[in-house]
Amino acid sequence: MKMKHKIICKACFAYGEKDIRVEQRELEYSEDDVLVKVEAGGICGSDIHYYQHGRAGMSVLKHPMVVGHEFVGVIEKAPQGSGLDVGQHVAINPSQPCNQCTWCLEGKQNLCSTMRFMGSAQYNPHVNGGFSEYVVVSVEQCIPYTGVTPQVMAFAEPTAVAIHAVNIAGTLVGKKVLVIGAGPIGCLIMAAARCAGASEIIAADVSNRCLDLSKEMGASGVFNPAEEGSSKSYEANNGYFDVVFEVSGSPAAIQSTVTLTRPAGTIVQVGMGATTVEYPVMPMLVKEIRWVGSFRFINEFATAVAWLEDGRIDPLPLLSAEFKPENIEDALISAADKTRSSKVQITF
Template identity: 65%
Template sequence: MNQKLICKACFAHGKQDIRIDDRELTYTDDDVVIKIEAGGICGSDIHYYQEGHAGLSVIKHPMVIGHEFVGRVDKIPKNSKLKIGQKVAINPSRPCNQCQYCLEGKQNQCTNMRFMGSAQFNPHVHGGFSQYAIVSEQQCFPYDETVPAQVMAFAEPTTVAIHAVNIAGSLVGKKVLVIGAGPIGCLIIAAAKAAGAVEVIASDINERSQKISLAMGADHVVSPLNQEALATFTHNKGYFDVTFEACGAAAAIESTVHVTRANGTIVQVGMGASPVQYPVAQMLAKEISWKGSFRFINEFGIAVKWLEKGIIDPRPLISSEFPYQQIEQALITATDKNISSKVIVTFFD
């Protein structure tokens, strides 16, 4: 039997048009109702607000934004393993589990993916910046009551970072470069250290991001504008065993080949410039593996545990916090990278 509830939610209507509107949610006895506590603003949320689209995903009708969110269980199906009031992180990924890629265990390549807070399909898939959300039990990952919601709001981006590390392969004893010290880059830094990297160096133009990268575990930081410092990493066919490119700038993507040692690995995480000029001859001569890393597969539970146990501490990335009623100011603040890393939106009563 279908049931309904009315709540407030953050709807993107188009370019620079974000509104707090009533949202009518319909759920069945098989659904889980979550009372949202907190969420993190992602780059895609900023793009939807600033431009009315994120890449090729264009807002065609009002859509609830947000895919990094956590809350408490409010209603559960009969015989559920969840408990009312339990704190849960929500996996926003909704693969079909029926297509060829899903059946091969590659759910991030699902051809029918309905990712929460995405305008890729029409009708769009609403996100979690809402007082309540309807999810499946499989999307819910319980976590310890003592962990702040603001910390667990990093579950989804931490999952992206862990997936990138898994794509790279074993990092035990490896020398690692992370280009781009934004939230994803910094979480990759922390994940790489947790995975056994012996040295992790961060590269970013922004001084604020450089300082945060050190707080997140980088052994050293270098500016890509410092050509003399970068030149030391190109000697003898490169210095780094593994390079994670997490900013997407064309020059950064090109530079990865020069600083990665022969037979090393480059993991492309940043989704920026396309197409780019790429030094293919040098890449193949050094027999470098260039791998893409997109979203995640089955790493969400790992991310929740790492955050729960403090293996990764994302708190240096939290730059400000806004109640959902101030969502537009939160998005404007998140856009300014001189003052913001990760902006948290709260839904506490």
């Protein structure tokens, strides 16, 4: 019989549309669990959607849930012999695949049919997230790191998403790459594509603020699709780019990818939002373009921690503001305002 321990702490619960509350919660943990005191967490699009609409894509809030899946902390308690030590700084991998289903056994844990992803309402009961003074996680979820601040390492999860998208694309060595949508994920894809050897990285976004950030994050050139004729040179000769990452999720952007991609090129769909779009099937077919989805990440999480730790990727230009957990609602509103915010973090 395993001893159960309890701890009471504050956390940010999403109740439904425009209803987020900071409340006490009781956490239970055993000798096999890791208790982590959370230091910082980044607000992601899905957190904003739970607040704005009570749902994020196909995941609908059915009961109150602690939000946040991009977070880091310090170990408060760890199982004996786990290799983790009290006081160690850790990035927390929010995904908990079953490791038993067909997809898990094929090494595609991100497609696990019973994935328990922290801060996600994908399955019912939902899995509580990391915007909480303390969290209880497994040993496998903890990746120790040193040498960078919690603010930097709180980018581990979106960086893992970016590296996964790069892996889905295949080798980028010497390739011409376009990233459409220069939010945090788009910018991290630019940084990761640079690390992966892309020769040219162009960013497209309707926000000039985001285009400026792109240049800091690794883009060699930018264009604003809202400006007439801005992409013309890339459409010439049947398309310019070997690989296009579509990160905006905007129907118009998704449609434009086919003209911008060269024959036999690859389009990686990362942006969510649009469920049904008009798609130029014939041009795609005759150009033999590969259109492939990219969802979350697998073991890229550990790679992300390593790349942030050694400074290969510096995410800090993307950090727009920091809030206390008590002000979670202001933080969500600020994060949703794309005219001024890229990544907003909660600091505990």
